[in-house]
Amino acid sequence: MRLSTKGEYASRAMLELSLHHEEKPLHIRDISKAQDIPQRFLEQILLQLKRAGYLRSRKGPDGGYYLSRPPAEINVAEVIRVMDGPLAPIDCVSVTAHEVCPHESSCGLRGLWKEVRDAVAQIMEKATFEELAERTRAARSGRRRGS
Amino acid sequence: MRLSTKGEYASRAMLELSLHHEEKPLHIRDISKAQDIPQRFLEQILLQLKRAGYLRSRKGPDGGYYLSRPPAEINVAEVIRVMDGPLAPIDCVSVTAHEVCPHESSCGLRGLWKEVRDAVAQIMEKATFEELAERTRAARSGRRRGS
DNA sequence: CAATAGTCGACTAACTCAATCGACTTAGTG
DNA sequence: CACTAAGTCGATTGAGTTAGTCGACTATTG
Numbered sequence: 001m002r003l004s005t006k007g008e009y010a011s012r013a014m015l016e017l018s019l020h021h022e023e024k025p026l027h028i029r030d031i032s033k034a035q036d037i038p039q040r041f042l043e044q045i046l047l048q049l050k051r052a053g054y055l056r057s058r059k060g061p062d063g064g065y066y067l068s069r070p071p072a073e074i075n076v077a078e079v080i081r082v083m084d085g086p087l088a089p090i091d092c093v094s095v096t097a098h099e100v101c102p103h104e105s106s107c108g109l110r111g112l113w114k115e116v117r118d119a120v121a122q123i124m125e126k127a128t129f130e131e132l133a134e135r136t137r138a139a140r141s142g143r144r145r146g147s
Numbered sequence: 148m149r150l151s152t153k154g155e156y157a158s159r160a161m162l163e164l165s166l167h168h169e170e171k172p173l174h175i176r177d178i179s180k181a182q183d184i185p186q187r188f189l190e191q192i193l194l195q196l197k198r199a200g201y202l203r204s205r206k207g208p209d210g211g212y213y214l215s216r217p218p219a220e221i222n223v224a225e226v227i228r229v230m231d232g233p234l235a236p237i238d239c240v241s242v243t244a245h246e247v248c249p250h251e252s253s254c255g256l257r258g259l260w261k262e263v264r265d266a267v268a269q270i271m272e273k274a275t276f277e278e279l280a281e282r283t284r285a286a287r288s289g290r291r292r293g294s
Numbered sequence: 295c296a297a298t299a300g301t302c303g304a305c306t307a308a309c310t311c312a313a314t315c316g317a318c319t320t321a322g323t324g
Numbered sequence: 325c326a327c328t329a330a331g332t333c334g335a336t337t338g339a340g341t342t343a344g345t346c347g348a349c350t351a352t353t354g
Contacts, residue, residue: 001148001227001267003236003260005312011256027330036250041313047332060321061329076259080148089150103183108283109158112223112274113150119266120148127259136255152343174299188344194301207352208298 007083009037010045014054014079018071018129019136025057025064045083052082071133077124087124088117095121154231156184157192161201161226165218165276166283172204172211192230199229218280224271234271235264242268 012035020026028046032039046065049055056068067074077087081096088094092101093114104110159182167173175193179186193212196202203215214221224234228243235241239248240261251257 001150001231001234001236003148004310008237008256015255029330038313040315043331044313044333050331057331058321059319059329059331061323063321063330065331084148087148089148090155106283106287108162108279108281108286109155109223111282112270112279115270116267119270120263123259123262123266132255132259134255135258136253139255140253151341176299185344187346190300191302191344197300204300205352206298206300206350208354210299210352212300 001089003080004084006045007080009035009042010049010079010083011076012037013042013045014049014067014074014129015132015136017055017065017067018074018133021067021071021133024062025066027064031065049079049082054079054082067129070130072128072130074129075125076127076129076132077121080124087120089113093117148236150227151231153192154227156182156189157196157226157230158223159184160189160192161196161214161221161276162279162283164202164212164214165221165280168214168218168280171209172213174211178212196226196229201226201229214276217277219275219277221276222272223274223276223279224268227271234267236260240264 013031016031016035017026028039028042032042046055050057054068054074055065057065086094086097090113091097091099092104092110160178163178163182164173175186175189179189193202197204201215201221202212204212233241233244237260238244238246239257
């Protein structure tokens with residue numbers, strides 16, 4: 001039940017972009033440094049997110065990436081689906097890529113896998129980047145006086 | 148967020164063994180046929196489940212595998228952990244294999260991953276093979292007059 | 295002791311993952 | 325207009341994992 005690093009990096013990058021939403025575009029380099037993601041790898045990830053419509057970019061000096069929609073309108077499930085495909089543990093319970101299985105009707109496990117898929121989807125879909133950015137800002141300011 | 152085929156096969160095999168609990172041991176061959184799992188692959192899986200203490204076996208003619216505890220006392224989470232490792236999407240929120248991450252305290256995403264982990268764990272831990280066997284029997288008898 | 299069935303370790307082909315690279319295009323600056 | 329900074333794109337790669345196979349071995353039963 002692992003998330004790929006690509007999915008994780010993509011989420012972190014989107015979060016970073018959400019933290020700087022409505023400022024000027026962020027360079028790949030800066031996201032890479034802030035979130036500790038290999039730059040050439042991040043390139044690919046951002047490109048993929050752009051092609052999927054979540055990001056826009058500008059070339060040249062002072063170019064960079066920025067969100068194409070406000071962070072409140074993007075949730076984690078969408079991003080994970082772009083990078084890793086369906087959220088479902090197995091295809092027979094996937095909503096976005098359902099595949100039929102011959103044992104379906106007599107399978108005592110299918111209901112369980114479905115429950116898992118739905119729980120994961122529900123949690124990730126309600127998690128917007130606006131909310132995550134807020135949590136992040138809170139954690140960072142709270143941390144100043146503390147460890 | 149995929150489950151490996153090994154994890155899926157293991158669950159199916161455990162379910163099959165639960166359906167025949169308190170009868171004589173099941174041959175690898177029969178489980179393989181009933182659940183449509185490649186026999187040599189299933190061998191490995193059953194062996195792994197045996198080593199982890201969930202199954203016992205008998206060699207020789209009329210040998211086979213059987214559960215070492217009643218199905219009500221085995222849940223899906225345990226089986227998946229044996230085959231696939233931790234349920235957590237990433238290590239920093241794993242209960243069974245926690246790994247520290249430098250960004251931990253200022254990471255706005257960690258809470259989300261934790262939520263996902265907990266939801267998955269909760270669902271899989273409450274799913275015992277007794278209950279799954281019951282569901283399966285119900286589905287199969289219901290199916291007789293129906294499609 | 296022959297047949298059956300689980301045991302064990304090694305092996306492999308295919309695939310995926312995580313990343314890297316180089317050449318190219320576009321945009322701004324002096 | 326040349327230079328440079330930045331994103332674009334496709335190809336490639338090395339390591340690791342997955343899904344599965346194989347063959348020799350051991351234990352049990354009739």
